[in-house]
Amino acid sequence: xxxxxxxxxxxxxxxxxxxxxxxxxxxxxxxxxxxxxxxxxxxxxxxxxxxxxxxxxxxxxxxxxxxxxxxxxxxxxxxxxxxxxxxxxxxxxxxxxxxxxxxxxxxxxxxxxxxxxxxxxxxxxxxxxxxxxxxxxxxxxxxxxxxxxxxxxxxxxxxxxxxxxxxxxxxxxxxxxxxxxxxxxxxxxxxxxxxxxxxxxxxxxxxxxxxxxxxxxxxxxxxxxxxxxxxxxxxxxxxxxxxxxxxxxxxxxxxxxxxxxxxxxxxxxxxxxxxxxxxxxxxxxxxxxxxxxxxxxxxxxxxxxxxxxxxxxxxxxxxxxxxxxxxxxxxxxxxxxxxxxxxxxxxxxxxxxxxxxxxxxxxxxxxxxxxxxxxxxxxxxxxxxxxxxxxxxxxxxxxxxxxxxxxxxxxxxxxxxxxxxxxxxxxxxxxxxxxxxxxxxxxxx
Amino acid sequence: xxxxxxxxxxxxxxxxxxxxxxxxxxxxxxxxxxxxxxxxxxxxxxxxxxxxxxxxxxxxxxxxxxxxxxxxxxxxxxxxxxxxxxxxxxxxxxxxxxxxxxxxxxxxxxxxxxxxxxxxxxxxxxxxxxxxxxxxxxxxxxxxxxxxxxxxxxxxxxxxxxxxxxxxxxxxxxxxxxxxxxxxxxxxxxxxxxxxxxxxxxxxxxxxxxxxxxxxxxxxxxxxxxxxxxxxxxxxxxxxxxxxxxxxxxxxxxxxxxxxxxxxxxxxxxxxxxxxxxxxxxxxxxxxxxxxxxxxxx
Numbered sequence: 001x002x003x004x005x006x007x008x009x010x011x012x013x014x015x016x017x018x019x020x021x022x023x024x025x026x027x028x029x030x031x032x033x034x035x036x037x038x039x040x041x042x043x044x045x046x047x048x049x050x051x052x053x054x055x056x057x058x059x060x061x062x063x064x065x066x067x068x069x070x071x072x073x074x075x076x077x078x079x080x081x082x083x084x085x086x087x088x089x090x091x092x093x094x095x096x097x098x099x100x101x102x103x104x105x106x107x108x109x110x111x112x113x114x115x116x117x118x119x120x121x122x123x124x125x126x127x128x129x130x131x132x133x134x135x136x137x138x139x140x141x142x143x144x145x146x147x148x149x150x151x152x153x154x155x156x157x158x159x160x161x162x163x164x165x166x167x168x169x170x171x172x173x174x175x176x177x178x179x180x181x182x183x184x185x186x187x188x189x190x191x192x193x194x195x196x197x198x199x200x201x202x203x204x205x206x207x208x209x210x211x212x213x214x215x216x217x218x219x220x221x222x223x224x225x226x227x228x229x230x231x232x233x234x235x236x237x238x239x240x241x242x243x244x245x246x247x248x249x250x251x252x253x254x255x256x257x258x259x260x261x262x263x264x265x266x267x268x269x270x271x272x273x274x275x276x277x278x279x280x281x282x283x284x285x286x287x288x289x290x291x292x293x294x295x296x297x298x299x300x301x302x303x304x305x306x307x308x309x310x311x312x313x314x315x316x317x318x319x320x321x322x323x324x325x326x327x328x329x330x331x332x333x334x335x336x337x338x339x340x341x342x343x344x345x346x347x348x349x350x351x352x353x354x355x356x357x358x359x360x361x362x363x364x365x366x367x368x369x370x371x372x373x374x375x376x377x378x379x380x381x382x383x384x385x386x387x388x389x390x391x392x393x394x395x396x397x398x399x400x401x402x403x404x405x406x407x408x409x410x411x412x413x414x415x416x417x418x419x420x421x422x423x424x425x426x427x428x429x430x431x432x433x434x435x436x437x438x439x440x441x442x443x444x445x
Numbered sequence: 446x447x448x449x450x451x452x453x454x455x456x457x458x459x460x461x462x463x464x465x466x467x468x469x470x471x472x473x474x475x476x477x478x479x480x481x482x483x484x485x486x487x488x489x490x491x492x493x494x495x496x497x498x499x500x501x502x503x504x505x506x507x508x509x510x511x512x513x514x515x516x517x518x519x520x521x522x523x524x525x526x527x528x529x530x531x532x533x534x535x536x537x538x539x540x541x542x543x544x545x546x547x548x549x550x551x552x553x554x555x556x557x558x559x560x561x562x563x564x565x566x567x568x569x570x571x572x573x574x575x576x577x578x579x580x581x582x583x584x585x586x587x588x589x590x591x592x593x594x595x596x597x598x599x600x601x602x603x604x605x606x607x608x609x610x611x612x613x614x615x616x617x618x619x620x621x622x623x624x625x626x627x628x629x630x631x632x633x634x635x636x637x638x639x640x641x642x643x644x645x646x647x648x649x650x651x652x653x654x655x656x657x658x659x660x661x662x663x664x665x666x667x668x669x670x671x672x673x674x675x676x677x678x679x680x681x682x683x684x685x686x687x688x689x690x691x692x693x694x695x696x697x698x699x700x701x702x703x704x705x706x707x708x709x710x711x712x713x714x715x716x717x718x719x720x721x722x723x724x725x726x727x728x729x730x731x732x733x734x735x736x737x738x739x740x741x742x743x
Contacts, residue, residue, distance in 0.1 A: 012541060012717075012720075012735055013708075013713075013717075013735055013736075013737065015537065015541055016537075016538075016541070016708075016713045016716060016717065017709065017710075017713060019533075019534050019537040019538070020534070020610070020709075020710045020712050020713045022530065022533065022534070023530045023531065023533070023534040023607070023610075023712065024610050024611070024614065024710065024712070025614075251525065251526065309523075310523035311521065311523050311588065311589060339521070339588065339589065341521070341591075342521070342584050342585075342586055342589065342591060
């Protein structure tokens with residue numbers, strides 16, 4: 001006969017006290033043992049790190065491809081202090097539009113280093129195929145309660161590329177009120193970036209010099225090249241202030257509003273971008289380096305709503321951004337999370353983006369006209385629309401860790417803001433669309 | 446049938462008593478004060494909360510969350526935070542009792558009718574019903590619950606006790622005066638009636654017709670009673686109590702007819718009383734070892 005094993009009856013009372021207080025939302029004053037149990041349980045949980053790793057692939061058809069690996073670690077300490085460390089490594093390869101216009105003939109461009117050249121075929125958008133860069137980025141953020149209803153946060157940011165260094169600091173203060181249903185926050189951040197581009201920084205509107213080789217004597221060409229450069233490095237600073245307000249509307253709905261003001265000063269050009277200088281028939285006679293203002297003042301307003309239906313969660317946001325370059329943009333972003341089972345969900349994603357051109361944007365320069373003070377043919381500050389369509393699938397594995405997959409299609413459609421295409425330029429596509437696929441795998445453990 | 450939903454105020458020796466009917470039981474709120482209007486307001490608040498919980502969790506109400514879950518036929522049902530917390534509590538009780546307490550065991554009613562007869566179900570009939578039981582087969586999280594088809598849950602074992610604790614929370618938010626909430630014998634008091642003067646509570650052990658109500662003194666805390674002497678089956682001189690072991694589907698042998706337990710909160714008292722009954726012969730020693738104050742009737 002099997003002996004009936006008598007279980008030790010210890011802790012039943014304490015366990016029930018904890019369960020009852022979890023149910024009723026009360027803190028038992030009488031049962032000291034129970035409090036100790038709760039504490040040790042919490043301490044056990046606190047001693048571990050939570051990690052999230054992600055691999056992202058981004059690929060534009062015929063253009064840039066990027067691979068990105070992210071490792072994010074978070075640790076919560078006993079007094080609700082949170083340390084978050086994040087390491088990101090990106091590898092970028094491929095070609096990117098250099099700003100010059102497509103032409104009815106083959107075009108030859110000098111590589112940014114000056115050592116060598118590349119060609120663009122008839123009627124094709126000129127792409128500089130020399131892009132290869134590795135970026136290592138590190139962020140550390142510390143968050144802790146400061147006083148009742150006040151939470152403070154501070155962080156540092158370091159990002160290093162072959163020709164780029166970015167250092168940043170930030171601080172944030174949040175105040176909860178209205179029984180923690182409302183939160184007001186204010187944040188400040190400051191970034192200092194230094195560029196040291198391959199081949200130095202070109203002079204504004206300098207003609208793209210001819211390439212020099214390394215075998216034959218090229219001292220003249222090298223001298224020409226050097227004459228088009230003003231310095232080896234330059235920098236820019238960015239100061240941001242952001243005000244946020246979050247409001248819990250009810251059990252199912254939360255809203256957030258942000259306003260941000262951002263001031264950027266320093267070198268804001270892209271040293272690799274040029275403009276075609278065309279004659280009255282639209283044929284390029286020269287390529288000149290772009291020139292942008294040395295300051296930019298950006299502001300944005302942002303509103304977000306999350307609504308939890310019986311099962312699904314919808315997340316919709318809108319951002320309006322405007323700046324003193326006269327570039328303004330509207331972004332609508334929406335996600336719908338649909339649980340498939342207790343363990344898994346799918347999340348369709350749709351994003352629409354629309355921007356107007358910066359005041360000095362122009363797809364090319366005309367020889368006969370006087371040179372403007374500023375000009376850039378970078379399509380990223382031209383008029384455009386962009387769409388993202390994606391889907392994410394997430395699942396909780398049997399060991400409790402989370403795994404998710406994201407696949408997205410991203411399309412940028414630069415549009416004509418009314419620049420008259422001269423002669424041959426009317427025959428080519430000055431506003432070529434860019435299609436990209438984004439694939440991401442995330443694993444949390 | 447919807448019982449009349451109204452509250453009645455009576456004046457007692459040193460305060461007021463508000464009566465109402467809920468969860469098939471007579472309910473009362475005792476308040477040690479002289480202001481009848483305040484007492485009535487409090488009584489209405491408490492009654493409203495108890496009725497709310499009854500409407501939400503009674504398996505007899507076709508629109509209750511409980512009924513919606515029971516009619517889900519294996520489909521996921523979205524739940525709110527309160528339901529999640531209740532299920533979580535039921536889950537803890539299931540774990541602590543190693544499956545003896547199980548909110549899916551209500552289907553045993555299909556074979557066990559404790560009407561004093563000798564109507565003992567066959568072993569096969571019990572087995573068949575047991576196939577539709579088992580809390581471990583139910584999955585739930587903060588958003589939803591998924592229960593296999595043909596299964597049922599009911600909050601009978603915890604619902605009334607939960608209502609007592611919720612009522613107490615509402616009362617404490619409303620006043621600092623001494624209050625006692627009694628929902629058909631499951632009750633709680635926030636503080637002594639007067640300085641060091643306990644509440645005198647008559648506990649009617651259900652089914653003990655011949656017995657006078659037991660009067661207990663309670664300074665503060667909660668009381669809950671489990672057991673019903675009237676509900677049993679008798680066959681071949683064996684008395685089958687209505688306390689069923691959810692693991693076997695058969696009555697617990699040698700269980701006390703009724704146990705009343707004292708605990709800081711009513712839901713704890715209730716579950717301790719139920720878990721104790723499920724220890725059968727060891728019911729009293731189980732509670733004694735836990736240093737829990739109780740009264741048992743055999």
